Amino acid sequence: MAAAGGQGSEVRVWGESDVLVVSAPLPGVLRVRLMPEARANSLGFPRAPVKQSFAVRPDLPGGLSLNAADLDDELLVIGGGLSFRLDRVSGAWQVLTGSGASARVLVSAPVWSGEAPTQRPALDAERFNLRRSRLSLEAPEGAAFLGFGERVGPIDKRGMHLTFWNTDCFPHHTETDPLYVSVPFTTVLHEGRAHGVFVDESWRMEVDVARAHPQEVRWASAGPELDVYVLSGPRPADVLRRYADLTGYAPMPPLWALGAGQSRWGYRSAEDLRAVIQGYRDRNLPLDSVYVDIDYMDAYKVWTVQRANFPDLRAFVREAGAQGVKLVPIIDPGVKVEAGYDVYEEAARGDHLVRTARGDVLVGEVWPDPAVFPDFTRPEVVNWWAGRHRFFADMGIQGQWNDMNEPACFSLREPRETEGKTLPYDARHGNRSHLEVHNAYANGMSEASRAGYAKFSPQVRPWILTRAGYAGIQRHATVWTGDNTATWSHLSLSLPMIQGLGLSGIPFAGADVGGFGGDTTGELLARWYQAAVGYAFLRNHSALGTADQEPWRFGDTFTDVIRAALELRYRLLPHLYTLAQAATRTALPVMRPLALHWPADEDAVREDTQYLLGEGLMVAPVLRAGHRRRLVYLPAGRWAEVFNLSEFGAVHAGEQHVVANAPLHTLPMYLRAGEAIPVTEPAPHTTSARWERLSWLVHAGRDGFIGQLFEDAGDGPAGGRLTRLVGERQGARLVIRREAEGDTPSFEQREALHILGLSHVREVQGAASFAYEDGVLRLTLPARWQSVTLHLEEEDDDEALPGDLLPID
Numbered sequence: 001m002a003a004a005g006g007q008g009s010e011v012r013v014w015g016e017s018d019v020l021v022v023s024a025p026l027p028g029v030l031r032v033r034l035m036p037e038a039r040a041n042s043l044g045f046p047r048a049p050v051k052q053s054f055a056v057r058p059d060l061p062g063g064l065s066l067n068a069a070d071l072d073d074e075l076l077v078i079g080g081g082l083s084f085r086l087d088r089v090s091g092a093w094q095v096l097t098g099s100g101a102s103a104r105v106l107v108s109a110p111v112w113s114g115e116a117p118t119q120r121p122a123l124d125a126e127r128f129n130l131r132r133s134r135l136s137l138e139a140p141e142g143a144a145f146l147g148f149g150e151r152v153g154p155i156d157k158r159g160m161h162l163t164f165w166n167t168d169c170f171p172h173h174t175e176t177d178p179l180y181v182s183v184p185f186t187t188v189l190h191e192g193r194a195h196g197v198f199v200d201e202s203w204r205m206e207v208d209v210a211r212a213h214p215q216e217v218r219w220a221s222a223g224p225e226l227d228v229y230v231l232s233g234p235r236p237a238d239v240l241r242r243y244a245d246l247t248g249y250a251p252m253p254p255l256w257a258l259g260a261g262q263s264r265w266g267y268r269s270a271e272d273l274r275a276v277i278q279g280y281r282d283r284n285l286p287l288d289s290v291y292v293d294i295d296y297m298d299a300y301k302v303w304t305v306q307r308a309n310f311p312d313l314r315a316f317v318r319e320a321g322a323q324g325v326k327l328v329p330i331i332d333p334g335v336k337v338e339a340g341y342d343v344y345e346e347a348a349r350g351d352h353l354v355r356t357a358r359g360d361v362l363v364g365e366v367w368p369d370p371a372v373f374p375d376f377t378r379p380e381v382v383n384w385w386a387g388r389h390r391f392f393a394d395m396g397i398q399g400q401w402n403d404m405n406e407p408a409c410f411s412l413r414e415p416r417e418t419e420g421k422t423l424p425y426d427a428r429h430g431n432r433s434h435l436e437v438h439n440a441y442a443n444g445m446s447e448a449s450r451a452g453y454a455k456f457s458p459q460v461r462p463w464i465l466t467r468a469g470y471a472g473i474q475r476h477a478t479v480w481t482g483d484n485t486a487t488w489s490h491l492s493l494s495l496p497m498i499q500g501l502g503l504s505g506i507p508f509a510g511a512d513v514g515g516f517g518g519d520t521t522g523e524l525l526a527r528w529y530q531a532a533v534g535y536a537f538l539r540n541h542s543a544l545g546t547a548d549q550e551p552w553r554f555g556d557t558f559t560d561v562i563r564a565a566l567e568l569r570y571r572l573l574p575h576l577y578t579l580a581q582a583a584t585r586t587a588l589p590v591m592r593p594l595a596l597h598w599p600a601d602e603d604a605v606r607e608d609t610q611y612l613l614g615e616g617l618m619v620a621p622v623l624r625a626g627h628r629r630r631l632v633y634l635p636a637g638r639w640a641e642v643f644n645l646s647e648f649g650a651v652h653a654g655e656q657h658v659v660a661n662a663p664l665h666t667l668p669m670y671l672r673a674g675e676a677i678p679v680t681e682p683a684p685h686t687t688s689a690r691w692e693r694l695s696w697l698v699h700a701g702r703d704g705f706i707g708q709l710f711e712d713a714g715d716g717p718a719g720g721r722l723t724r725l726v727g728e729r730q731g732a733r734l735v736i737r738r739e740a741e742g743d744t745p746s747f748e749q750r751e752a753l754h755i756l757g758l759s760h761v762r763e764v765q766g767a768a769s770f771a772y773e774d775g776v777l778r779l780t781l782p783a784r785w786q787s788v789t790l791h792l793e794e795e796d797d798d799e800a801l802p803g804d805l806l807p808i809d
Contacts, residue, residue, distance in 0.1 A: 008066070009024070009062060009063035009064060009065060009066060009079075010022070010066070011023075011068045011075075012046065012048060013075060014038070014045070014046035016039070017037050017039045017040065018034075018035060018037065019033075019038040019042075019046050020032065020033065020034055020093075021035075022066070022084050023063045023066070023079070024063055024066060024079030024080030024082065025060060025063050025064070025229075026060075026080060026242065026245050026246060027080050028081050028082065028232040028242050029080055029082075029229055029245070029246060030079065030080060030082040030095050030229070030230045031228070031229050032084065032093070032095070032229075032230070033051070033226075033228075034135060034226045035225040036133055036134075036224075036225075041224045051225075053200055053227075054202050054377075054437075054440035054443050054444075054470055054472060055198075055200050055202075055246075055247045055443075055470060055471035055472035056200065056247055056472070057246065057248045057472075060246070063079075064079050065079065066078065066079035073088045074086065074087055074088065075088060076099070078099050081097070081232065082095055082096065082097060082106075082230065082232060083097075083098065083103060092109060093108075094106075094109070095107040097232055106230055107138075107228075107230050108137065108138040109135060109137050130222045131220040131221075131222070132220075132223060133222075133223060133224060133225055134218065134221075135199075135218070135219045135228070136213075136216045136217070136218050136219075137197065137216065137217045137219075138215060138217075139158070139209070139210040139214070139216055139217045140190050140215075141215070143158070143188055144158060144188070144189040144190075145158050145188055146186060146187045146188075146189065146593075146595060147183065147186045147500060147503040147504040147505075148162055148183065148185070148186050148207070148500070148504065149182050149183030149184070149185070149471075149501070150179045150180055150479070150481060150482075150497060150501055151497065151500050152172070152174055152177065152493060152497065153174075153175075153496070154608060155496045155593055155595065155605075155606065155607075155608040156605065157186070157500075158210050159209065160177075160209050161177075161206065161207070161208045161211050161212070162177055162206065162208075162209065163177055163204075163205075163206050164178065164182035164201075164204065164206070164207075165178045165420070165439065166180055166181065166182050166438060166439050166442070166470075167179060167180065167406060167419075167420045167421075168180070168404065168406050168408035168420065168421045168422065169420070169482070169483070170483040170517065171517045172483065172484070174489050174493055180468045180469075180481075181468060181469045181470075181473070181479055181506075182202075182205075182439040182469075182470055183471045183473075183501075183504040183505065184198065184199040184200070184201065184205060184207070184219075185504055185505060186198075186209075187239045187503055189236065189595065189605060192599055193233055194234060194236040194238070194239050194599055195230065195231060195232055195233050195234075195239060196229075196230070196231035196232075196233075196239040196240075197217075197229070197230060197231075198229040198231065198246070198247075198471065199219055199221075199226055199227065199228055200227040200471065201223050201226060202436060202437055202439045202470055203221050203223035203435060203436050203439075204221070204425075204439075205220065205222065205223075206219070206220045222435055222436075231243055231246075235599070236503070236596050236597075236599055237586065237588060237596065237597075240503070240505060240587040240588060241586060243587065244586075247471055247474070247475070247505060248474065248475035249474070249475070249583075249585070249587060250474040250475065250506070250507050250508055250583055251450075251461070251475070251584060252461060252718060253461065253463060253478065253508060253537075253580055254398065254399075254460065254461040254463055254714060255573070255577060255686045255688070255714030255715065256326050256463075256686050256714070256715070257399065257463040257478075258536075258537060258538075258573060258576055258577060258686070259286060259287070259289065259538070259569075259573070259685060260285075260539075260566050260570075261287075261288065261289040261290070261291055261328070261537070261538060261540070262280070262287060262290050262291070262539070262550065263290065263291030263292075263293070263512075263540065264293070264542050264543075264548075265541075265542070265543050265544040266293070266295065266543075266544045267290075267292055267295060268295045269295075269310065270309065270310050270311070270312075270313075270316045271309075273290050274316075274319075276290055276550065277290060277325050279550060279552060280551075283551070283559060283563070284563065285551055285559075285562070285563055286566045286569070286570050286682060286683065286684055286685060287324075287325055288325060288685045289325060289326045289328050289399075289539075290320065290326075290327060290328070291401055291541065292328070292329050292330065293330050294330055294332070294367055295309075296310050296329060296330075299336065299368065300334075300336060300367035300368040301335075301338070301343065301368060302331055302332060302334070302335060302343060303331075303343050303388050304343075313327075314394070314396065317395050317396045318396060321396065323685075324685030324686070325685065326397075326399060328397075328401050328465070329392065329401065330400070331449075332366060332403055332405070333374055333376070333402075333404060333405050333441075334364075334367065334368055334373060334404065334407070334409070335347055335353075335368070335372050335373070336368030336369075336370070337363060347372065347374060347384075348361070348372075350381075352374050352375060352378075352381045352384055353372045353373060353374060353375060354372070354373040354375045354423060354427050354428065354434070355427070355428045356414070356416075356424075356426075356428065357426040357427070357428060362413075362423065362424075362427050363412070363413035363414075364409040364411060364412045364423070365410045365411045365412075366404055366408055366409060369410075370413060371409075373407055373409070376444025376447075376448065377430065377432065377437045377441070378429070378444075382444050382447055385448035385449075385452070386448040386451040386452035386455060387452065388452065389448075389456055390456045393453060393457045398453070398457065398460045398463060399463025399464065399465070400449060400462075400464060401465045402442065402446055402449060402464065402465065402467065402477065403467050404467070405445050405467060405468045406422055406438075406441070406468045407423060409423055412424065422434075422438065423438070439470045440470040441468070442466055442467070442468035442469045442473065443469055443472060443473050443476065446466045446469070446473065446476035449464045449476070450462055450464055450477070459716055459717075460715055461715050461716065464476060464477040465477060465478050465480060465537075466479055467479075467482050469506075471505070473506065474507065474508070478508040478510075478537060479501055479506050479508070479509045480509065480510050480511060480537075480539070481494065481501075481509070481511040481512070483516045483543070484511055484515050484516050485515045485516065485517040485518045486514060486515025486519055486542075486546070487515060487518065488524060488624055490511075491524065491623055492609065492623040494531065495531070495591075495608055495609060495610075495611060496593075496608035497511065498510065498535065498536075499592070499608060499611060501589075502589025502590075502593070502596075503596070506589070507580075507583035507588065507589040508537065508580070508583065508590060509536055510532070510535040510536055511532075512540070513528050513532045513535075513539060513541070514528055514540050514541070514542060515528075515549075516541055516542055516543050516546075517543050518546060520549045521554070522554030522555060522557070523558070523626075525540075525551070525554065525558065525562065526561040526562050526565070527622050527623070529562045529565040529566065530561075530565045530622070531619075531621035531623065532565075532569075533565060533572065533621075533667060534572075534576075534590070534611055534613045534619050535590075535591060536580070536589070536590040536591060551563070551566075557664075561664055561665050564665060565667065567682035568645060568667065568682075570681075570686075571645060571680055571681065572645070572677075572679060573686065573689075574680050574689075574691050574709055575677045577710060577714075578678065578708055578709055578710040579613060579614055581710040581720075581722075582708075582710075590613070591611050591613070592611060592613070592615075593607075593608060594607050594610070594635055595607075597615050597635070598636065601636070601655070603633050603635075603657075604635045607633050609623055609630075610633070613677075614675070615672070615675070616671060616672035616674065616675025617642075617672075617675065617677055618632070618669060618670040619667065619669055620632040620668040620670070621668070622668075627662075628661070628663050628664070629661050629662055630662055630668065631657050631658075631660075632657065632658050632660045632668060632670070633656075633657050634652055634654045634655070634656060634657075635654050635655065636654040637654040637672045637673055637674070638651055638654060638672070638699075638757075639652050639654060639671065639672050639673070640652075640670065640673070640699045640757065641668075641669075641670060642669050642671045642697065642699075642756075643660075643662075643666050643669055644669070645669060648756060648774075648775070651673075651756075651757065654672075671756070672699060673699050673700070673701035673702070673705075673757060674699070674701035674703065674704070674705050675698075675699055675705060675706070676696050676697065676707025676727070677696070677697050678694055678695070678696055678707060678709040679694075679695050680693055680694055681693050686714060688713055688714045689710070689711050689713065689714035689720075690744055690745075690747050690749075691711065691749065692749055692750065693750050694709070696751075696754065697754050697756075698725075698727065698753060698754065698755040698756065699755075699756045699757050700734065700757040700758055702729065703729050704726070704728045704729045704734065705726075705727040706724065706725065706726050708723065708724055708725070709722070709723040709725070710723075711723070711744050712744055719742070719743075719744075720742055720743075721740055721742040721743055722741050723738060723739065724738075724739045724740075732791060732792045732793075733790065733791055734790040735787065735790075736753070736788045736790070737787045738785060738786055748783070749783070751781045751785065752778065752780050752781060753767075753779040753781065753788070754777070754779075755776065755778075756775065756776055758772075758790070759792060760792075761777050761790055762791045762792065763790075764779065764788065764789070764790055765788065765789040765790075765791075766782075766789060767779040767780060767785075768782045777790070
């Protein structure tokens, strides 16, 4: 490195062939653009070319001011609360918190370029250098690496080799890599502190997470540079927030999308869907949505309806809506080549299609054959596709399911080199190759969907579900984990996969309940519904040719267990909806791994068979066939058994494993001392997120407790009321206050408190009525109450609770 330059918000360093650019786009975020062999790759050397990111927010403000200083053979750059140190001789660099004696190293790169590519058989044709740019970062002993998008395996990805190349993979297995969603972002936990590394490259890329070289994380990209963002902590929550500040926050989902959904590839007619809805209603099973797969289309042509089996889709949408059920149709990107078909004709006329390397329109096969592919990397194509959504909006449809958008392609008219069932590396998206934009293809498709509903249905919150995506996809869509299978291993796998997506900046994610491929069983389906109580969205989905897996297909015993799980889900909706609203502000996922809140606890960091809803409600589902008990890890604190939210038992000290007895009808759950969660009554379907009957389940700690509730119409424009329930201990008194901000139209609300962890209560002031039974204080509250004071018999020791208590009203 020989020279440096820059102005204000950017410092550029270059040598004979390489360029490095440092900037600070946000507080706590430092960006390091590494461009090896830039002289050969850029006519503007040593200037850095403008980079278009598919991930970074388009409205990101200008970068922060930097201070740079030359220190002998070292360059020091300070900005955004972080510092960058570069050894001019070796090219080694570090990013640190602060710049003084107390500065702590976050990222250390001994060498950032100059390593010769390693040839890979079969895929390394002369035209493609799949490991063109490389970067090694130190991996300290004991550090855990979380996230990286959609991945199988444990929640800590140390010791794995991962590929970023969105892949239509059916069936995938517990060792399959890559899958559908590529997010090159990891949260690193070391000695109880967190920082993040985001490599913003949509090019095909690989990362070896201390596998081949146990003390290094090695990135290798097919692109000409590596665009690295280092995000400071010190908590994992801080890293997620900074990542969302950079790439965007998820929008608020409609309430109905958090209810139960039913889907199947094979519902061939409106009559099939009517029968499904009636099956739910006849058996008192909650249901809010039915998903319809490719069978509704005319010859698999997108934006069409097969009229013989769906004679009046608009009328069916109204009919289902009258029963509280929304219709969610599938849409694929493949457009059938057919003269007179308006979607194809518009796409061809507007030059909206992906082309081959020699300039012809690329023709392949998906469900339609032949098929062509919109180029969603161009804004004009996104706008055109958004305009097609009037077709659904005019029918009253409020959400859709974007599938096959890796993009999947079964075959090509002219065979070319591909990796998996997709487009060839050298296909052209404007002036960019598919090798560069493949991973980001789905982002533009989902962006178009959200824009289309915003234009044609501005009064609703659209619900967009996507199978594929790249960093930033959370701005546009919710992700599901693709084509899983009806096996116990895939039930277990769903938890670390969803938690890993949450740690990758995607707070809303779920998996197909019951499994998509293969035949499920009654026990597996029942246990899966229990595990899915805390999925961000809940959908039963199965493949054509598999056994039917609607909840009533396996006899009354299993139907009863599934009904109880669904009713538990609907009772939890006030809490889940509050967590969803919090995700739009904090980026914290709905389903949270223990590592998010206990990063210094090694047992918590590596626990991925249970999860948190918020910070204090633990869910520990049974994940193995025939098991009627399981081991549960409880982090620091005190945890009360609240199985099924109605069977209250002992209080356990934290930082230990306990055994939970869990017969088929039981979902083990634990509430941490100091926490309060809002719940309601089960219902056939959602209506409004203004809860007419509301109960708070409280575990009072030594200092009191706190809980939150968000309420609004459940759909439509943002707004609403955030209520905080605060309990403060003052000796033998517990003062409970209800604090609200924002507004929601006045409505009659019946409210109750159910408090665990208190000894006998001597007096209650401010409640309409109260009763203390079997260790639970139950209070009925007057309308528009503001505070309640409890006078306790003595100081509580919070040691134990009896079992077999009365359920919450």
